Amino acid sequence: MPPETLTIELADDAATTRLGADIAAVARIGDVFALSGDLGAGKTTLARGFVRALAGDPAMDVPSPTFTLVQSYAGRLPVHHFDLYRLASGSDLDELGFDEAVSDGVALVEWPERADGLLPASRIRIVLTHLGSGRLATIEAPDEALRRLRRTLAIRQFLAGAGAPEATRTFLLGDASTRTYETVTEPGAPKRILMNAARQPDGPPIRDGKPYSQIAHLAESVTPFVAIAKALAVRGFCAPKIFAQDLDQGLLLIEHLGDAGFLDASGAPVRERYLAAATLLADMHRQSWPLEMEAAPGVIHRLPAYDREAMMIEVELLTDWYVPAQTGRAVEDAERADYRAAWDAAIARLASAEKSIVLRDYHSPNLIWREDREGNDRLGVIDFQDALWGPAAYDVASLALDARVTIPLELERATVDAYKTTRHAHGSFDEAAFDQAYAIMAAQRNSKILGIFVRLNKRDGKPQYLKHLPRIRDYVARVLPHPALAEVREFYLSRGLAG
Known part of the structure; x- marks a missing residue:
């Protein structure tokens, strides 16, 4: 059975350049793109779009390497552009450093036929042929690469449906999940953000027939993001506007809220911004929040409860991943039971904690500072699709003990005090109950993160x-000294798991 192929009609050089950029958006280290076609078929034009996209420089000079045979460029991924037209024999490919190029980056190969079959079988073949006044690109690739290419072409089609068929796409970031983000620019239009978050299948069942994502209530589609963004905006908080959405494909075109974050030029936290973010949380926790939110007509997202099962499966990441990595041994069943019992006692003390919407990752990477605005509108919130209904103190701990930047003890206390002061100013507030919930949720969150960061290294190669x-x-x-964490503190200190 012949391999499946993709065919794309390209009206002109601009369309060929865009295809190169769209392919670059899903390129990965080790990819080899073999570009075939007659002279003038557009191989170098496509390669130029590819290289400029990875370099993030639409004006970069990308000459054909006809005489140098290979030209390398720095970028999101290193790109090595080969032109084998003048290659004497396929055996000369080694002298060009081809294997090294593929091991640390991406290879674009024009005239791959001259390599005498020495290119890897996993290469992605792109054949360009003349078609009227334009071109036809035919792509043949292994299944995994073909899935990536279909995805990037679907994004281009989505943008066309949103009225931006010729927009420039630039990779922005990929986070610790499977989501990726791109900036979308057009002449005369404000910069926007493309969220690419394909619906994720359930993983293997790990407890009571349920996968981890279901127990921990992780969003597996963009529907929660849309629903919660609308709920935030209705209540006067700055979440990105959504210009176009395809809930089934997991594609959103959203507002770009700005580039200023919560850190100064040296990477240190900016005090004013953390205190403002704490004040916003205090205002958020005074609001009434529905448990059911509409993402689209007839599409309702129900805010999951941050229940005992979710909290427990998260803290168990510490014994599943962190402890074995630190000690070099697996955790024994009896030790695991002691750990669960300690956390059972702490979680039980949250029964009377104040509940509100929990955005779950309310910290510096997910907050935008908007200097030209006033009040809460100075803060843009951009990551909340995993939101839950649970202890309000969780997000305060997420902010005041920012996982991505060192928060000095004095700034932690000032941030928490800013939250408390605002709450007291607007009515009755049980500070002792908050302090207890803060300590428990801070310990829970950071125990989870210890496990997640080790898992990202061990399992995901990050x-x-x-x-x-x-x-x-x-x-x-x-936070361990708080009395509400007595059992957890005893377990952690006896095993050297903190400090």
């Missing part, structure tokens, strides 16, 4: 998160 572990351990040590 070692960059390990640098945060000392900070997270310090955060756990800060």
